[in-house]
Amino acid sequence: MKGDIVLEFMDGRREEATMSRPFLADENEIRVVRKDTGRNHTYLLTKISCVCMRPEDNPIKFHDIEHSKEEIILATDKLYICVVPKNQPYKNGFYGLSVDAASPHKLIFFTTHGVKARQETRLIGEILEEKGVITHFSVEQVLEEQRRLREQRLGEILSEKHDLSQSNIDKAIDTARKEGKASPRMKVGEILIEAGLVTHEQVEFALASQDLGKKKKIGTLLVEKGFITETHLLEALAVKFRLPFIDLDSVKPPSARALAALPADVVHKYQVLPLEEDEKRLVVATSEPTDYTIPDSLRFYTKRRIDLVVATSMQISAAILKHYPKAGYGIDDLLSDMSTDAPVIDQQPQEADISESDSQIVTLVGRILMDAYSKGASDIHFEPGRRGQALQVRYRIDGICRVVNQIPMSFKRAVISRIKIMANLDITERRKPQSGKIVLWSQNNQIEYRVEIVPTTGENEDAVLRILHSSEPLPLEQMGFSENNLKAFRRILSQPYGIILCVGPTGSGKTTTLHSALKYRNTPDVKIWTIEDPVEITQAGLRQVQVQYKIGLTFPEALRSFLRADPDIIMIGEMRDAETAKTAIEASLTGHLVLSTLHTNSAPETINRLIEMGMDTFNFADALLGVLAQRLARKLCDRCREPYHPSRQEYDRLVSIYGPDSFEKHHGHAYSDTLTLMKKKGCPSCDGSGYKGRVAIHELLVSSDGIKHLIRRNAPNDELKEQALREGMRTLLMEGVQKVFQGLTDISQILQVCRYETE
Ligand SMILES: [Zn+2]
Numbered sequence: 001m002k003g004d005i006v007l008e009f010m011d012g013r014r015e016e017a018t019m020s021r022p023f024l025a026d027e028n029e030i031r032v033v034r035k036d037t038g039r040n041h042t043y044l045l046t047k048i049s050c051v052c053m054r055p056e057d058n059p060i061k062f063h064d065i066e067h068s069k070e071e072i073i074l075a076t077d078k079l080y081i082c083v084v085p086k087n088q089p090y091k092n093g094f095y096g097l098s099v100d101a102a103s104p105h106k107l108i109f110f111t112t113h114g115v116k117a118r119q120e121t122r123l124i125g126e127i128l129e130e131k132g133v134i135t136h137f138s139v140e141q142v143l144e145e146q147r148r149l150r151e152q153r154l155g156e157i158l159s160e161k162h163d164l165s166q167s168n169i170d171k172a173i174d175t176a177r178k179e180g181k182a183s184p185r186m187k188v189g190e191i192l193i194e195a196g197l198v199t200h201e202q203v204e205f206a207l208a209s210q211d212l213g214k215k216k217k218i219g220t221l222l223v224e225k226g227f228i229t230e231t232h233l234l235e236a237l238a239v240k241f242r243l244p245f246i247d248l249d250s251v252k253p254p255s256a257r258a259l260a261a262l263p264a265d266v267v268h269k270y271q272v273l274p275l276e277e278d279e280k281r282l283v284v285a286t287s288e289p290t291d292y293t294i295p296d297s298l299r300f301y302t303k304r305r306i307d308l309v310v311a312t313s314m315q316i317s318a319a320i321l322k323h324y325p326k327a328g329y330g331i332d333d334l335l336s337d338m339s340t341d342a343p344v345i346d347q348q349p350q351e352a353d354i355s356e357s358d359s360q361i362v363t364l365v366g367r368i369l370m371d372a373y374s375k376g377a378s379d380i381h382f383e384p385g386r387r388g389q390a391l392q393v394r395y396r397i398d399g400i401c402r403v404v405n406q407i408p409m410s411f412k413r414a415v416i417s418r419i420k421i422m423a424n425l426d427i428t429e430r431r432k433p434q435s436g437k438i439v440l441w442s443q444n445n446q447i448e449y450r451v452e453i454v455p456t457t458g459e460n461e462d463a464v465l466r467i468l469h470s471s472e473p474l475p476l477e478q479m480g481f482s483e484n485n486l487k488a489f490r491r492i493l494s495q496p497y498g499i500i501l502c503v504g505p506t507g508s509g510k511t512t513t514l515h516s517a518l519k520y521r522n523t524p525d526v527k528i529w530t531i532e533d534p535v536e537i538t539q540a541g542l543r544q545v546q547v548q549y550k551i552g553l554t555f556p557e558a559l560r561s562f563l564r565a566d567p568d569i570i571m572i573g574e575m576r577d578a579e580t581a582k583t584a585i586e587a588s589l590t591g592h593l594v595l596s597t598l599h600t601n602s603a604p605e606t607i608n609r610l611i612e613m614g615m616d617t618f619n620f621a622d623a624l625l626g627v628l629a630q631r632l633a634r635k636l637c638d639r640c641r642e643p644y645h646p647s648r649q650e651y652d653r654l655v656s657i658y659g660p661d662s663f664e665k666h667h668g669h670a671y672s673d674t675l676t677l678m679k680k681k682g683c684p685s686c687d688g689s690g691y692k693g694r695v696a697i698h699e700l701l702v703s704s705d706g707i708k709h710l711i712r713r714n715a716p717n718d719e720l721k722e723q724a725l726r727e728g729m730r731t732l733l734m735e736g737v738q739k740v741f742q743g744l745t746d747i748s749q750i751l752q753v754c755r756y757e758t759e
Pocket of ligand 1 (some may be wrong): 638639640683688
């Protein structure tokens with residue numbers, strides 16, 4: 001009959017009726033004559049989830065329009081499968097053409113609020129293939145893997161239910177395959193029936209009891225295998241679920257009202273980020289578009305419609321940490337939550353059920369990364385214990401490692417896998433070291449974590465993350481130079497050409513100092529090139545290049561290129577080999593100022609080292625402007641350090657470390673009853689250690705005629721040092737003792753960082 005329709009209401013009711021005037025998708029109501037009563041009715045569209053019509057009654061064109069086949073789930077959980085044209089212009093909903101051949105009311109208008117979820121029937125693999133992200137072959141390969149995993153699960157179920165040991169099952173499969181009785185495609189169930197271990201019924205039963213929800217999804221497997229990234233997968237899922245995929249870094253930040261719409265614990269629990277809102281709806285970003293329970297739960301909290309958008313888990317967790325920082329939901333809370341949820345651990349620890357994509361793991365790892373950054377750590381160490389022992393997390397702060405967390409051992413593999421996924425590494429590779437990097441954002445600051453995965457005993461893997469703060473350099477005055485050193489260092493930095501070296505062990509702040517030096521010369525009239533590994537500090541005005549060994553962009557390679565690129569100043573991150581050192585010295589002799597670093601202990605020793613490396617002594621003597629040796633000693637905590645009066649004995653020891661003759665010559669502090677030094681105590685601000693931050697100690701050797709003469713005749717270390725001391729150089733130890741008298745640190749810290757000289 002013309003104009004007859006079926007209405008489905010939000011409360012699940014169904015009503016047959018006839019349209020009393022044509023239905024228009026942009027109107028907010030529909031006028032009908034009810035079939036049962038024959039009376040006129042006007043229904044608000046907000047009460048209706050869908051209107052089912054005869055296609056001939058509505059002139060919607062379905063041909064020649066791009067469309068997709070979709071499963072549409074109503075708020076009432078009723079399912080429709082329809083062909084849906086793309087880009088429909090209606091504000092209240094969309095049309096679909098049902099594939100149900102039996103129904104005359106095949107043209108259906110779905111209201112926006114009436115639809116709980118919709119997804120394309122195309123498989124995720126097909127979408128990825130169509131987008132050109134992966135090949136058909138990779139999809140096939142992963143489908144095979146998926147099949148294998150499901151079979152493995154079947155074996156597990158059978159072994160549990162029927163008291164079969166896994167080794168018996170493995171043996172049966174092995175034997176069958178070796179003897180050629182079973183083709184690789186033959187199912188495990190069949191092999192086991194064949195071997196007489198189980199009956200056909202038992203296999204059927206086990207198959208039926210397989211928990212569908214625990215099956216690994218194809219998309220997850222593709223990511224694990226490294227065929228696609230999490231971003232690829234989420235983009236494809238967004239297509240499948242007809243949701244927008246957004247880059248959280250490039251959309252406008254969430255409104256305050258949207259952020260307030262969900263409580264912090266809910267945001268943390270579901271790992272979602274509210275973005276926009278009005279009275280009726282809340283737009284929320286998720287990285288789990290397949291999980292219907294998330295919008296359901298959020299609807300419960302907000303009593304509003306939830307419109308999902310898809311974003312990567314990393315961007316979401318970083319944004320949550322930024323917008324809900326003091327949620328009272330720290331790492332410790334997370335851990336205590338997790339331990340209560342953790343499966344009971346028998347002799348055989350079970351780890352397989354906790355996945356790296358579990359929202360708690362995602363949150364936990366994100367939290368630790370941001371926490372370490374905010375505490376000023378330089379490195380994070382994830383160290384899984386042996387069987388049954390926890391995963392220990394240590395931070396290195398101010399050069400010292402300390403334990404900050406113990407994560408239950410049942411989560412250790414998931415935590416390491418999560419780190420690997422974030423760093424785009426292969427999570428199936430557990431025997432070889434891997435390196436990668438993770439980039440997070442905090443208040444518009446980019447934080448880079450250099451990830452090193454190292455396989456350790458007990459089938460474990462450690463993860464060590466170095467935190468690279470992409471920070472601004474400090475001005476030279478704030479680098480802790482003594483007045484004399486600052487003056488002399490500025491003088492050599494102002495030279496038009498020559499070479500200046502900054503030396504010391506790893507972690508002594510050489511690069512930081514060189515960047516401050518460059519900042520001093522960084523003006524628009526000077527061209528500065530740098531080659532670094534990695535670029536940790538960035539400066540506007542410098543042209544900075546990152547070493548990339550994979551493509552052959554090494555220190556010498558970059559240096560040669562710089563020389564053809566009109567430089568005034570060149571900074572070389574490190575002189576690792578003779579070739580780099582030679583090229584650097586030649587560059588400095590042809591009118592360029594060259595700055596670099598070297599792993600040597602003291603300033604005089606550096607000269608001998610370079611000559612040993614084969615530098616021409618005459619060239620080197622001409623080129624050298626100065627060598628700055630540097631150390632970082634732990635600084636006494638400003639909040640709790642305590643003044644005290646040292647004994648005469650203690651004073652004498654300091655003087656003897658300085659060198660009594662030099663001490664007198666340099667007018668060192670005299671002993672008196674009022675002489676005061678500082679000692680450590682310990683307070684919450686310094687975690688009870690008594691030290692916080694670090695203080696730089698310098699030894700600056702400035703090249704002079706006397707020094708150049710000694711270099712040309714390849715004089716030994718001692719002679720160079722004597723000459724430099726005569727000309728006013730202060731050794732690291734002298735500077736260190738000076739900092740003790742200034743109350744900045746104590747002598748134990750000085751001896752520790754300068755220990756080579758006391759041997
Ligand atoms: Zn303190």
